[in-house]
Amino acid sequence: MVFILGVNFPERNLVKKALQSFFGIGNDTSARLLARYHIHPTCKVGELANKQVLDLTAALSDMKIENDLRRKVLDDIKRLRETGTTRGRRHALGLPVRGQRTRTQIKTAIKLNRVDRRL
Template sequence: MVFIFGFHFDDQRLVKASLETFYGIGPKVSQRIMARHYIHPWAKVGSLKNNTLMNLTADLTSMKIENDLRREVQENIRRLKDMGAYRGRRHAMGLPVRGQNTRTQIATARRLNKIERGGSGRVQM
């Protein structure tokens, strides 16, 4: 087991896949991080040296990921709701925010926005 940024990873897991498990790190960002630390795209976590792991952890601590990023997203949504903006009202109602169709294709938006709103779903004006 290898310890990266407070999480344990199996030795046989790919470095790219383990980096992408963090909230806020996608394929492009993980590719840039690996290139910055000269890590091969198919490298396993168990094959990394301690020095590389320490540098990788230090690099991740300087980024805004996991709880910090989640908190920022929630604050942005709360700010939109408090302002009474159109996007904030759509978040509060659990409807699509970015102009998607509402007649037939809102199942995903309702599922995703339900987590973020937390309240009764009514808009306070």
């Protein structure tokens, strides 16, 4: 078991997938981190050297991920609601915010929007 940023990962997991398990890190960001520290994309967590684990942990601690990012997203939505913008009103009503069609697919759009708001 290897600890990256306080999270315990099994040694057989890919490093790229382990990085993507953090909220706010997607495919591009994980690939960029792997390239920066010269880690092969198919490398497993158990194959990492101690220095590479420490470098990844230091880089992740500098980034805004997990709870900090969730708090920022929720604060942004709260700010939109308070200012009374159209996006804020649509968030408050549980409607789609980004111009999706609501005439026929309203139930699906509400479910998707609810997932985005309740991170």
